[in-house]
Amino acid sequence: MRDTKESRLLLVLLIAIAFALITVDIRGGRNSPVDGARQAAAAAFGPIENGMSSVVDPVGNAVSAVRDSDDRHDRLARLEKQNATLKAKLGSDDRNRSRLNQLDSMLKMAGEGQYGIKGAQVIAIGSAQGFSWTITIDVGANDGIKRDMTVLNGSGLVGRVTTVGPDASTVLLANDPDFTVGTRMEGSDELGFASGQGDRPLRVELLNGKAEVKKGDRLVTFGSEADRPFVPGVPVGTVTGVDPSNGGLTRTLYVTPFVSFTKLDIVGVVVEAPKKDPRDEVLPTKPKPTPTPTVTVTVTPSASANTASDSGTASATESATDSATDETDTNAQR
Numbered sequence: 001m002r003d004t005k006e007s008r009l010l011l012v013l014l015i016a017i018a019f020a021l022i023t024v025d026i027r028g029g030r031n032s033p034v035d036g037a038r039q040a041a042a043a044a045f046g047p048i049e050n051g052m053s054s055v056v057d058p059v060g061n062a063v064s065a066v067r068d069s070d071d072r073h074d075r076l077a078r079l080e081k082q083n084a085t086l087k088a089k090l091g092s093d094d095r096n097r098s099r100l101n102q103l104d105s106m107l108k109m110a111g112e113g114q115y116g117i118k119g120a121q122v123i124a125i126g127s128a129q130g131f132s133w134t135i136t137i138d139v140g141a142n143d144g145i146k147r148d149m150t151v152l153n154g155s156g157l158v159g160r161v162t163t164v165g166p167d168a169s170t171v172l173l174a175n176d177p178d179f180t181v182g183t184r185m186e187g188s189d190e191l192g193f194a195s196g197q198g199d200r201p202l203r204v205e206l207l208n209g210k211a212e213v214k215k216g217d218r219l220v221t222f223g224s225e226a227d228r229p230f231v232p233g234v235p236v237g238t239v240t241g242v243d244p245s246n247g248g249l250t251r252t253l254y255v256t257p258f259v260s261f262t263k264l265d266i267v268g269v270v271v272e273a274p275k276k277d278p279r280d281e282v283l284p285t286k287p288k289p290t291p292t293p294t295v296t297v298t299v300t301p302s303a304s305a306n307t308a309s310d311s312g313t314a315s316a317t318e319s320a321t322d323s324a325t326d327e328t329d330t331n332a333q334r
Helices: 005-031 035-056 058-065 075-090 094-113 303-333
Strands: 116-125 134-137 150-152 157-164 169-173 180-185 191-197 200-206 218-221 235-242 251-257 266-272
Touching: 094 116, 094 266, 134 157, 134 266, 200 235
Parallel strands: none
Antiparallel strands: 116 134, 116 266, 134 169, 150 157, 150 266, 157 169, 180 191, 180 218, 191 200, 200 251, 218 235, 235 251
């Protein structure tokens, strides 16, 4: 295109339209008028990514067997049965053994927290929507997935669903700079907000600037209104750094996530929230400290020392006897 007045005007107009669409999308939130366009993009690219994953990884489709019904009371039993079926399908090579371990951990977490989940496999990293820390999973609207659902794995919080296509969805990871989740500290119940920092620890702003916090304290999700985008009780991470308290309104913590965002494979989308907040029940058991061995040293005299001691005693006795004899003779002379 030639650099003319008309072309420059057209460029300015397109930029203005783009900014207008972004503004409408942000203000629209869940009911954004451009959400249909995002879903169309997901519908177009999701099957391609899903198909490529199926070609290079035939066993990946077995993950779709991890499904849950609406009956909460029998959920754990059904999940265990489905897990056994998956074990039989996935074989025994190293990669599939790793997946089975991930499934076991995720199903255990779902049972402890009473989360109704849809199992999914990560089929792509990043997305066409421009987020810097995202994954694409192989479940979508046809599987009951909706926008703003919590995503977890066997370790803890993975992220939240942002875009849903018919058979694939995009998940914004918890370490993305645009990600924020309400948190609650184990034991003390101090509330805060955690934000992603890429490959660095999460940054958490506690609402209580005078809260007592130490390294090793753990956090879970606080939960959202109507349980979307976050259900309560999902493990977030462990405190590894605490900024000094300067009397401010908030206090800053640095939290290492339980989830390794560079090793994601099997995840679960929470399609049904628990009836009650599981509180700290889903957190892993803290390792018991290893006792420090106590060494007691007992000193035993050597044979030479005993001989020297005996000799010293005998000499002292002889000296005392001689002294007594001399004193008797002297008295007799007197």
